[in-house]
Amino acid sequence: MFNVSVDNYGITVDNESKKISLDPNKQPNSDFIFISHAHTDHLYKNVREYSNKIITSKITHKIAMHRGYKYGDTYEKHGFKLLDTGHILGSNGLLIEDDLYYTGDISIRKRAFMNPAVIPQAKILIIESTFGHADYIFPRFESTIHKTNLIISEMYHQGIPVILLGYTLGKAQILTNVFRHWKPLIVHDSIHEMNKLYSEFGVDMYNYVTFSDAEKNNMLSSYKPWLLIAPLGSCKNGFLKYIKNKYGALSIGFSGWAVKPYYKFALGLDYCLPLSDHCDYRDLITVIKRCSPEKIYTFHGFAEHFAGDLRKMGFDASPLIYSQGKRNTSEKLDAFFDKSNS
Ligand SMILES: [Zn+2]
Numbered sequence: 003m004f005n006v007s008v009d010n011y012g013i014t015v016d017n018e019s020k021k022i023s024l025d026p027n028k029q030p031n032s033d034f035i036f037i038s039h040a041h042t043d044h045l046y047k048n049v050r051e052y053s054n055k056i057i058t059s060k061i062t063h064k065i066a067m068h069r070g071y072k073y074g075d076t077y078e079k080h081g082f083k084l085l086d087t088g089h090i091l092g093s094n095g096l097l098i099e100d101d102l103y104y105t106g107d108i109s110i111r112k113r114a115f116m117n118p119a120v121i122p123q124a125k126i127l128i129i130e131s132t133f134g135h136a137d138y139i140f141p142r143f144e145s146t147i148h149k150t151n152l153i154i155s156e157m158y159h160q161g162i163p164v165i166l167l168g169y170t171l172g173k174a175q176i177l178t179n180v181f182r183h184w185k186p187l188i189v190h191d192s193i194h195e196m197n198k199l200y201s202e203f204g205v206d207m208y209n210y211v212t213f214s215d216a217e218k219n220n221m222l223s224s225y226k227p228w229l230l231i232a233p234l235g236s237c238k239n240g241f242l243k244y245i246k247n248k249y250g251a252l253s254i255g256f257s258g259w260a261v262k263p264y265y266k267f268a269l270g271l272d273y274c275l276p277l278s279d280h281c282d283y284r285d286l287i288t289v290i291k292r293c294s295p296e297k298i299y300t301f302h303g304f305a306e307h308f309a310g311d312l313r314k315m316g317f318d319a320s321p322l323i324y325s326q327g328k329r330n331t332s333e334k335l336d337a338f339f340d341k342s343n344s
Pocket residue numbers: 039041089107
C-alpha cells in the first residue's frame with residue numbers, strides 16, 4: 003500500500019520499494035520524479051541532472067525543453083503506466099502498480115484534436131480539484147464555439163476585428179484549430195512557438211500570419227476585419243489595451259473561471275466564455291466514479307471544499323494542501339493571472 007503525503011516540495015507517494023514525487027516544485031529527495039505536463043505550475047526550474055529518474059511523456063519532455071527546462075532522459079519502467087489526461091498535448095496521469103492513480107490536470111471532454119482522458123480503476127486516486135466547486139459547471143464545448151462564431155460573424159459584418167484570448171499552451175492551440183476558417187487569421191508570436199511544437203507532433207495548425215509579420219506588412223490596418231489569437235496574459239501586460247486602442251478590436255477571453263461574471267471585468271474583456279482544459283465539477287465526479295477508488299486525495303483549487311463534498315457523498319476523501327493561511331478570492335485571482343502566462 004502507498005503512503006501519500008504533501009510538503010513544501012509537493013506531493014509524494016512512497017512504499018517500501020520506492021519514493022515518487024509528483025509534479026514537485028523543487029528538487030526532491032526521491033527515487034522518481036513524475037512530470038504530468040508542460041504547464042509552468044507543474045514544472046520546476048534548476049532541476050539537477052539525475053539521469054533516468056524523470057518519468058514524463060516524450061511530448062512533455064520536448065515542450066519543457068523548449069520552454070527552457072533542462073531535464074535528462076525520460077524513464078518508463080514496468081510498474082508505471084502513463085495515461086492520456088486530455089488536458090494539453092502530452093499531458094499524462096501516472097498509474098503506479100495498478101494501485102494508485104495521479105491525474106495531474108485532467109479533462110474528459112473531446113475538444114477539437116484533444117481526446118478525453120483515459121481513466122483507470124485504482125484503489126487510491128489523487129485527483130486535481132481546480133474546479134471542485136458546484137458553481138463551476140461548464141457548457142458543452144460545441145455551444146461555446148457556436149456562440150463565439152456568432153459573435154465573430156456579427157463583428158465581421160460591421161468590419162470590427164476580433165481578438166480571442168487563451169492560455170499560450172493548450173487553449174491557444176485549440177482556438178487556432180477551431181477558428182481557422184476565419185480569414186485573415188493572425189496568431190501572436192508566443193502562441194506560434196507552441197503551435198509549431200504541436201504541428202511537429204502531428205496536429206495540423208494550418209495557415210496563418212504571425213502578429214509581428216502582420217504588423218510589419220501593415221496588414222492589421224489594411225485588411226480589417228481580422229481574427230487575432232493572443233495569450234490571456236495580454237490582459238495584464240498592456241498588449242490587449244494596445245490592440246484595442248489602435249484597431250478598435252473586440253476581445254473574447256476563454257477560461258473555466260468565466261463561469262463567474264466578475265472574471266470578465268477583472269480581465270477587462272468584452273466577453274469571457276467558459277472553455278476549459280480542466281474537468282468541471284460534474285466531470286470530476288465522473289472521473290471518480292469510473293476510477294472507483296477506496297481512498298481519494300484532492301489537490302489544486304478547491305481541494306478542501308471538494309474533499310468535503312465527496313465525504314458528504316460517502317467517499318473517503320482528504321485534501322492535499324500544504325499552506326499557511328487561507329485561500330481567498332484575491333489569491334485565486336493572482337493564481338489565475340500567473341497561470342495566464344503559462
Ligand atoms: Zn495544466
